[in-house]
Amino acid sequence: MSSPAQSSAVAGRSATEYRIEDLAHASGATVRTIRAYQDRGLLPTPERRGRANVYRDTHLARLRQIADLLDRGYTLASIKELLEAWDTGRGLGGVLGLVAEVHGPWTDEQAGRITRAELNTRFGGSPDDDAVAEAVELGVLEPIPGRDDEFLIPSPQELSVAVELHAAGVPLSAISGHLRELRGQVEQIASRFLEFTTEHVFARYLGHRPPTDADAAAAAAMVRRLRPLAQQTVDAELARAMRTFATRHLQHHLGSDTPLTSESSIPMTRQVDLPSETIRSVERLVGPENASAFVAAAAERELQSRTLDALVSSNNEIQQITQTG
Known part of the structure; x- marks a missing residue:
């Protein structure tokens, strides 16, 4: 032996x-x-x-x-x-568990596959290479290595929405433009929710870099617990907003004097294009996840500054008129 x-x-x-x-x-x-x-x-x-x-x-x-x-x-x-x-x-079990929990799927939806022929059929039968390229750029479709005629669909529901909108008469270019705008707004919601939960929940677990094994495991359990809340909140608020605005739009188009927006309504937003170098500079300064909030805050501060300047200027003019009189 x-x-x-x-x-x-x-x-x-x-x-x-x-x-x-x-x-x-x-x-x-x-x-x-x-x-x-x-x-x-x-x-x-x-x-x-x-x-x-x-x-x-x-x-x-x-x-x-x-x-x-x-x-x-x-x-x-x-x-x-x-x-x-x-x-x-110190151990990485809890940390890697937290990484896996955060990086895992945030939806129960299963990815699907679709051939180019099936894609053409679902969108009216006519091939549109530009639309496919746009869908790939947006991540609605993902190429499959070695399969030029087949794509992965990360979210079949999202593709189905595009199919229904196109069948209803919405051009593909308008659908992709709407998705880009919507995605930016949803990313702001996600960023804000994460800032909110980090401040009030996760800060106690992630105070050390890297966190202890026990804290990381506790944070992973909290992610599992809070994961559905963002979706539930957005679903509830979207349903409320859709009912409010759908009713208002219908009344407006049926001849009512009801305005489409009001001071108390949810503010309407639109996409504003910024130079790519400006965006990169802001992302380097505050990080990609905070870029939208930073631009919004900077614009708001500029508006407030100009308002204050206008008030001061107006007051000076009044004083000059008073003194002259």
Whole structure:
């Protein structure tokens, strides 16, 4: 019978070993990327054997972990903090559970597939390459690698809405334009809801970077609990607003003097195009998720400033008239 030391030595020799080129092939990362990760301290130091570095399954697992976190939108700096917490024994189970919970589906809707021929049929039978390209750009359709005639449909419900609107006579260009405008407004709602819940709920769990395993697990449980609330709130408010405005529109078109909007109604909004460089500058300053709110706040502040200037100017003119009189 072999001793524990002998068994350990045998296990060590039988463990999979990789040269850097083999590790790159197995992980899908490039040799250059692996070396960059080593330089940044994201990968454990490999064993030096002669003039070559020897990598093991732990390096492969770490590369896959990094790739997964990058796909979920984490920066390399954030990933390094998480991995350092793991390496010092703090544990990543709760953090990765939180990541999975947030990155998981926020709807019960199942994705579907559709061929190009089926797509043409559903939209009247005539091919429209520009409309398909627009749908791909908006994410309504996603190309399937190796299948030029087939698409993934992330939200079949959203595509069905477009089909019904087109059948009712709405041009495809108008549908895509409306979706772009609607998406911007919904993203503002989502951003505001997250700011609200972070301030009042999640701040207590996410005060440390990275959070402790217990706090991350508690935050993940809270995400599961609060996940339906945003959808329920939007559904209820949308139903209320649709009833109010549909009634008002009907009365207006039936000859009533009822205005389509009022001071007490929900404010009407429209999309305003800004130079791309301006948008990029704002995103660099406050982050993409806060760009819309920042522009709105800046515009509001400018309006208030001009109002104050106008009031001061008006008061000065009155004083001048009074003094002259």
